[in-house]
Amino acid sequence: MGSVVRALVTYAFLLLVFRISGKRSLAEITTFDAVLLLIISEAIQQALIDGDESMTNAFLIVSTLLALNVLISVITTRSRKVDKLVNDAPLVIVEDGQLFRDRMTKSRVTEDDVLERARELQGVERIDQIKYAVLERSGGITVVPK
Amino acid sequence: MAIERVGDLEVAQDLEFQRRSWRLQRIGWAVTCFVLLAALVGVFGQGPVSRMTASSEDGSFQVTYSRLGRHRAPDSLEIHLQPGTIQGDKARVWLDREYLQGVTIETMFPEPESVEAGPDRITYVFELAQSGKPTTLTFELLSEGMGWREGRVGIENSGPLRFSQFIYP
Numbered sequence: 001m002g003s004v005v006r007a008l009v010t011y012a013f014l015l016l017v018f019r020i021s022g023k024r025s026l027a028e029i030t031t032f033d034a035v036l037l038l039i040i041s042e043a044i045q046q047a048l049i050d051g052d053e054s055m056t057n058a059f060l061i062v063s064t065l066l067a068l069n070v071l072i073s074v075i076t077t078r079s080r081k082v083d084k085l086v087n088d089a090p091l092v093i094v095e096d097g098q099l100f101r102d103r104m105t106k107s108r109v110t111e112d113d114v115l116e117r118a119r120e121l122q123g124v125e126r127i128d129q130i131k132y133a134v135l136e137r138s139g140g141i142t143v144v145p146k
Numbered sequence: 147m148a149i150e151r152v153g154d155l156e157v158a159q160d161l162e163f164q165r166r167s168w169r170l171q172r173i174g175w176a177v178t179c180f181v182l183l184a185a186l187v188g189v190f191g192q193g194p195v196s197r198m199t200a201s202s203e204d205g206s207f208q209v210t211y212s213r214l215g216r217h218r219a220p221d222s223l224e225i226h227l228q229p230g231t232i233q234g235d236k237a238r239v240w241l242d243r244e245y246l247q248g249v250t251i252e253t254m255f256p257e258p259e260s261v262e263a264g265p266d267r268i269t270y271v272f273e274l275a276q277s278g279k280p281t282t283l284t285f286e287l288l289s290e291g292m293g294w295r296e297g298r299v300g301i302e303n304s305g306p307l308r309f310s311q312f313i314y315p
Contacts, residue, residue: 019167020174051218080158088167089160092152106168132155144155 002050003057007064010048015086022108023088023139087137094133097146107135117141190314191216199226202307206231209299209307215289216314220252223285225299229278238302239283240269245297248290248313255284267300289313 029037048061076083093104094114104110114133118124122145132144149156188195196214201207210224225239236259243266258270272283292315300306 016174020171020178022171084160084163089163090157091161091164092155092157092159095153103164132153134155134157 003052003060004064006048006050007061008068010044011065011068014044019086019088023135023137090137091135092132093135093141094127094130094143097128097130099127103135109135109141114141114143118143118145189214191219191221198309200307200309202301202305204304206304207299207301207307209309211297211309212311213309214312214314217292218288218290221249221287221289223287223297223299225283225285225301227281227283227301229280231301231304232274235274237272237274237281237283238269239272240264240267240300242267242298242306245295248295250288250290252286252288255286267298 049057072082072086076086091103091107093100093107093109099111099114104114111127114130115124115127117140118127118130118133121143124130124143124145129146130143131146134142134144136142149158150160151157152159184190185193187193188197190196191212191214196212197210198213199208199210202209206228208226208228210222210226212221215221227237231237243264246268254270256272259273260271262269262271270283274281289311292313294310294312296308296310298306298308
């Protein structure tokens with residue numbers, strides 16, 4: 001019983017914490033972010049296992065986490081409301097070369113981030129060549145050139 | 147369900163939802179800061195707020211304990227004997243069995259000379275170098291489980307001293 005409850009609580013906590021920290025938090029993984037992810041998993045591991053190093057415990061925890069993931073994906077495909085709550089919604093940050101500055105500040109995206117992705121994806125040189133730039137739910141930026 | 151349009155773009159943007167989630171995020175950050183500050187002062191154990199010292203009714207001994215502890219986290223229980231408490235060269239300190247069932251004793255400093263198991267209490271017998279002098283007995287332990295619990299400590303004819311703890315999961 002303990003294993004399932006621990007996995008459940010941990011899943012809910014991580015979901016909440018990552019939603020609060022915003023979609024840009026760990027979107028493009030820098031070296032430091034990778035290290036941070038490792039430390040986070042290391043820190044949460046103890047609470048998840050709670051000194052029980054049996055295979056049964058490990059299997060129960062993995063099964064619980066995967067079951068929750070499947071359950072949530074089933075719910076999110078049926079309800080767009082829940083989908084938005086769990087996975088967030090995309091946000092247009094550039095339209096016809098015009099930057100939506102307040103949206104970008106609040107989502108912690110800079111003009112440089114947009115230009116970087118535009119060069120990378122479309123070989124775009126300037127902001128005014130961008131028709132749309134969208135901050136996707138994953139935290140990545142996609143660009144449609146003019 | 148039709149996907150919303152922004153200009154030529156079919157994108158499920160929802161500005162109202164976005165505004166609400168930004169607001170909730172701000173609240174979330176504030177709550178996180180508050181929780182971290184509380185943790186720094188020891189609200190979640192292992193800090194100045196969590197340690198407590200209680201004195202027995204007749205003042206013959208004091209107990210320093212954590213009123214806020216954590217599951218399987220190192221903790222300690224210190225029993226301070228006042229001068230003149232112990233007649234003779236042996237201190238007989240007991241803890242109630244119910245409390246001991248909720249903790250694992252890692253080490254004791256000093257080591258007791260002997261342990262006596264009673265129906266509802268365990269008595270530890272320590273040898274003292276000088277019976278008239280104050281001394282401290284330390285139990286290094288791990289709390290198990292979660293929730294409120296009560297412990298009782300006594301010395302020979304003095305006590306019991308009751309203390310209560312909250313253990314975080």
